[in-house]
Amino acid sequence: MDSQFSIVPGWSWVIALIFGAAIGSFLNVVIYRLPRGLSLSNPPKSFCPICKHSLGVPDLFPLFSYLLARGKCRYCHTPFSSRYFWVELLNGSLWAVIWHQFMFVQYDPLRTGFYCLTTAALVSVFFIDWELYIIPDELNAFLLLFGIVYQVLNKTPLVGVMGALMGWGMLTGIAMFGRVLFGKDAMGHGDIKMMRGVGALLGGPMLCVNMVIAVVAGLVFGIAMLVIASRQATTDAAVAVVESTEPVEGGEGTGEQPTPVLAAEEEELAPESIGSLIIHGAWYLFCLDIVGIFAPGIYKWIGENPSEELIEDDNWKPSLTTIPFGPYLAVGAVVCMLFAPQIEKGLSNYWKTVTHAASLEHSGSKGFVEIEPNRLNCRAGYSIGSAMSGAGWVASDSRCDVTGGSQWNKKI
Numbered sequence: 001m002d003s004q005f006s007i008v009p010g011w012s013w014v015i016a017l018i019f020g021a022a023i024g025s026f027l028n029v030v031i032y033r034l035p036r037g038l039s040l041s042n043p044p045k046s047f048c049p050i051c052k053h054s055l056g057v058p059d060l061f062p063l064f065s066y067l068l069a070r071g072k073c074r075y076c077h078t079p080f081s082s083r084y085f086w087v088e089l090l091n092g093s094l095w096a097v098i099w100h101q102f103m104f105v106q107y108d109p110l111r112t113g114f115y116c117l118t119t120a121a122l123v124s125v126f127f128i129d130w131e132l133y134i135i136p137d138e139l140n141a142f143l144l145l146f147g148i149v150y151q152v153l154n155k156t157p158l159v160g161v162m163g164a165l166m167g168w169g170m171l172t173g174i175a176m177f178g179r180v181l182f183g184k185d186a187m188g189h190g191d192i193k194m195m196r197g198v199g200a201l202l203g204g205p206m207l208c209v210n211m212v213i214a215v216v217a218g219l220v221f222g223i224a225m226l227v228i229a230s231r232q233a234t235t236d237a238a239v240a241v242v243e244s245t246e247p248v249e250g251g252e253g254t255g256e257q258p259t260p261v262l263a264a265e266e267e268e269l270a271p272e273s274i275g276s277l278i279i280h281g282a283w284y285l286f287c288l289d290i291v292g293i294f295a296p297g298i299y300k301w302i303g304e305n306p307s308e309e310l311i312e313d314d315n316w317k318p319s320l321t322t323i324p325f326g327p328y329l330a331v332g333a334v335v336c337m338l339f340a341p342q343i344e345k346g347l348s349n350y351w352k353t354v355t356h357a358a359s360l361e362h363s364g365s366k367g368f369v370e371i372e373p374n375r376l377n378c379r380a381g382y383s384i385g386s387a388m389s390g391a392g393w394v395a396s397d398s399r400c401d402v403t404g405g406s407q408w409n410k411k412i
């Protein structure tokens with residue numbers, strides 16, 4: 001596309017891959033230490049969690065060290081979690097794609113830098129939220145700060161502020177809506193804080209695309225998890241029934257063993273009060289959670305003690321159907337960044353098509369009259385199709401008459 005402007009060679013994504021994988025190695029430290037309240041800089045060296053042998057340069061070369069040692073500690077031969085390898089590979093691959101998109105296809109070093117670092121933060125969010133159902137405040141503060149700094153350097157500070165407000169507003173709105181109408185906790189607080197930062201970086205329109213991707217991904221995986229959970233429950237029930245055929249006193253209840261456990265677990269968690277939701281919503285609007293990282297004392301104002309919330313004391317085990325939404329939001333944000341040029345072009349084409357159609361319709365101009373009535377039905381599909389073909393996603397619009405569409409385009 002605009003590759004004649006790029007000053008970097010096409011193969012240079014390899015460098016981004018290696019750098020990304022090296023940062024991925026640091027992200028593994030972040031993913032383990034940050035939610036556990038451990039210092040990121042002390043101990044400065046990584047060590048084997050089993051034999052405590054500190055790991056040197058040959059152990060820490062991204063990707064290759066893991067493969068060469070076949071995923072084991074070189075000193076005590078205890079296998080490491082494969083997550084270490086996948087996080088490095090994932091972050092390296094994402095950085096390579098961002099580099100290719102914004103340094104080679106386009107030339108936008110500012111975006112390349114900010115998108116790479118934000119993606120790294122979101123990779124950490126994904127793994128921490130997936131495992132522990134929390135998103136550390138430090139990562140959310142990082143996201144907002146980077147989003148705003150990017151927009152300021154891009155000379156569009158208002159886009160950043162509006163995006164942050166939209167991200168905060170949408171997620172707080174969903175949380176309120178779910179709580180008031182269904183009496184349930186619909187959204188985690190970490191998700192509100194995260195989308196406040198992501199919104200600042202992406203801006204309003206892309207934030208909406210991010211939300212759509214997250215909801216669709218969440219629904220698809222959520223339904224898959226529910227199916228798996230219900231199958232497991234029926235298997236458990238069948239096992240319980242077989243066991244209960246043995247003559248045991250009180251055998252009546254044993255057939256339904258798994259159900260009371262689940263019910264009790266869910267009953268313990270009363271939903272958050274609406275008042276608390278309002279107070280916390282305002283807290284995040286004014287970014288007091290970020291102030292609180294440096295001055296934890298301010299949590300006393302709302303009667304909280306953040307040090308009580310260390311995960312080590314937290315024995316809460318979510319049921320299989322509890323799905324954290326944060327990972328899907330993070331995936332949506334990363335997809336938006338990777339395909340930002342295509343999504344932005346698609347959005348603006350779609351907007352142009354819609355507004356032109358509306359203005360033609362309004363003025364009763366010829367351009368509208370010339371469309372045959374049977375084509376009118378597919379106008380919505382047509383405008384999406386042409387937006388997509390403008391973005392380079394589809395070669396031509398196959399759903400509606402191609403020639404008719406392009407002629408109409410020319411008239412506009």
Ligand SMILES: [Zn+2]
Nearest residue numbers: 048051073076
């Ligand atoms: Zn070891």
